[in-house]
Amino acid sequence: DQQVKQNSPSLSVQEGRISILNCDYTNSMFDYFLWYKKYPAEGPTFLISISSIKDKNEDGRFTVFLNKSAKHLSLHIVPSQPGDSAVYFCAARASSGSARQLTFGSGTQLTVLP
């Protein structure tokens, strides 16, 4: 049973527009959430994170929103650039209990069209 779900396997966006990647989770013990970006044949690189005590975290063009009641988070990229084309993984973990290790979603392939 997947505890972290990314229901959109792919997303295409025009350059300059907003990209919104979504992630849902089921484990209510998760209290820290991360987004990773991955290019083909490379390891994922950390992008941005958010703690459950916040509902928004911003870093340049990237903003992560957390809705705890809906168990949903999203990554907004504005404006989108062709170099943003990659697979984006959502990950979550708990600070205590059995879910302290990162649990990843299945990823969303973002393609930014020039």
Added chain:
Amino acid sequence: DGGITQSPKYLFRKEGQNVTLSCEQNLNHDAMYWYRQDPGQGLRLIYYSQIVNDFQKGDIAEGYSVSREKKESFPLTVTSAQKNPTAFYLCASNLKENTEAFFGQGTRLTVV
């Protein structure tokens, strides 16, 4: 340069052979992890280690073994008992359990 290094990048093995994937980090991180990525799936945790000489099974440990004799090194052995070993293997590390993880470049293992 501090980082986490996986070798080799590509590896081919015959069915029935054991193979060991290397992972080394010079970040002075306590914790190290092995993940497997298959098409259309997220990263699934194979094994992890929070401290030298100690390691724990992840979600898909069957058919794999690890060792953590040194802080810097966390090799993964894919044994002949692993039913579907062909995959992209990723090693990661972090300073402590509750900090962001850094990943290596991955090893693509193909078993023929």
